[in-house]
Amino acid sequence: MKMNRKSTGISALIVWMGGCMLACSGICLWAIRRSEAAFYTRASLLMSAAPESAGKMMQALKSGLPEQEAAGAGLLKRYGYEAGLFVFHDFAGLAVRLSLCFLLLGAAGFFCYWWDKKRRERRVGELSGYLARINRGEYDMGISSAEDEYSRLQDEIYKTVIKLRESREEAAEGRQKLSENLTDISHQLKTPLTSISLLQELLEEQVEREEGRQLLERMEQQTEHIRGLVSALLTLSRLDAGVLVLEKKTVDLQELLTSAAESVRSLADHRKQKILMEGAEGLQLSCDLGWTAEALANILKNCSEHSPEGGCIFIRAQQNFIYTRIEIEDEGPGLSPEECKRIFERFYQGRKSGRENVGVGLSMAKSLIESQNGEIRAENRKNGGARFVIDFYSDGGNPARDL
Structure with a gap:
């Protein structure tokens, strides 16, 4: 325009x-x-006034001399020209x-x-x-x-600014109240969960039969599941409200990936799986170490759950001046076209998901990655299995979003 x-x-x-x-x-x-x-x-x-001088006048007009021109100018001036x-x-x-x-x-x-x-x-x-x-x-x-x-446009801008400022102030107050409420809810939920864990330990000392111990073990697993679910939902709520503080700093990429892998080491060992890493040596990434490690751990947990026993989980890293890429691959059955599109939706469960999987881990990972100028997508490997591709863009911006 x-x-x-x-x-x-x-x-x-x-x-x-x-x-x-x-x-x-x-x-x-x-x-x-x-x-x-x-x-x-x-x-x-x-010519008509002096026909006898017509020849001289024509000759003067065609090839007049300077002195003739001066004399003629004097005569014209005498008559007012x-x-x-x-x-x-x-x-x-x-x-x-x-x-x-x-x-x-x-x-x-x-x-x-x-x-x-x-x-x-x-x-x-x-x-x-x-x-x-x-x-x-x-x-x-x-x-x-x-x-x-432009005065009318200026007046409308001024009115919009006033409303926008009031809305932002109200939103800031609302986020602050929500953050306080989430903190209170977190403390309220942790208290009964801690009490349940202590009661389980006391019961284990008193229960002697094997059946009772198995029931207590299942109860403990459910308690840990609830604790993890509550923690994930609180994190998602804080991300949605914009009150989760991410402290970005330059970290060693090898350290970040190792920390994420250690979080799922027990699950991988239980399923006799190996976690192999390559390409991260000497690379650095600007991110929040703790929350980014948790996001990657959720992806690794998903890969471990969908890989066969004795399989491998691969972590590969590469870097250029635009982004730092992390690829996580498994040897499972792969993803259907619908799963590739919806796997990061909150509470979505794929066709191979277990009963205890409520579908918040990958959604939380996506939110944490995107809040740090990153992107994540899911696809299939050529030789079978799922692949998760994470790109953390440099401070220059996300080229895809800029377009």
């Missing part, structure tokens, strides 16, 4: 200047023809005057267009800068009070 308006203004200016030039050219041609006619008329009058552009009483003088008027009008039009264009650019730049400050959270009122065609 901006380019179209600019092109339209330039086209109108070109048409205006072209019209002025054509008008000046037409007037000059008309003046030349009229001057020729006037010269012919006056020459005819001179003087040389000069603005006192020459013929059509040529009038034509020149009109041409100059048109040229002055053209110059004035150009100046008016240029001045109006600059004024509009200043006003648009002022309004754009004001909106940019608002986007940065600077709610100042430093905007011009000029009365022009």
Whole structure:
């Protein structure tokens, strides 16, 4: 739209200047023809007044000498005719005057267009800068009070700024209250869970039969499952509310991957699986070490649960000036087309999911990764199995999102 308006203004200016030039050219041609006619008329009058000197006059007109021209100028001056552009009483003088008027009008039009264009650019730049400050959270009122065609837009922007500031303040208060409520809920849930764990330990000391011990073990597993589920849901809620603080700093990528792998080491050992890493030596990543390790651990846990016993889980890393990529692969049955699209949805359960899997681990991993300028996608390996590709973009931005 901006380019179209600019092109339209330039086209109108070109048409205006072209019209002025054509008008000046037409007037000059008309003046030349009229001057020729006037010269012919006056020459005819001179010839008729002195027919005996017609030959000399024609000879002087065709090839007059300078002294003859000077003598003739003196005679003309005696009768009130003087040389000069603005006192020459013929059509040529009038034509020149009109041409100059048109040229002055053209110059004035150009100046008016240029001045109006600059004024509009200043006003648009002022309004754009004001909106940019608002986007940065600077709610100042430093905007011009000029009365022009942009005044109504300026008033609407001002009203929107007031409403936006009030909405942001209310949202900030709401997030703060939500954060406090989530903290209270977390403490309230941890207390009974801790009590249940202590009661289980006391019961284990008193129960002697094997069946009772098995029941207690299952109860303990369920308690741990509830604890993990509550923790995951609280983390997702804090992410949704925007109150989860991520402390980004430069960490060693090998350390990050090792920390994530250690979180699922017991599960992998129980299923006799190996976790193999390559490509992370010497690489660094700007992220929150704890939360990023937890996000990767959730992906590794998913791969371990869907890989056969004795299988391998592969972690590969690479880096360039745009992003740091982490690929996690398993040797399981792979993903269906629907699972590739929906696997990161909250509470989604795939066709191979266990009963205890409620579908929040991968959703939380996705939220944690995206909150750190990252992306994650799921796909299938060529030789079978699932692959999770995580890209952490550099501070320059996410090229895909910029487009």
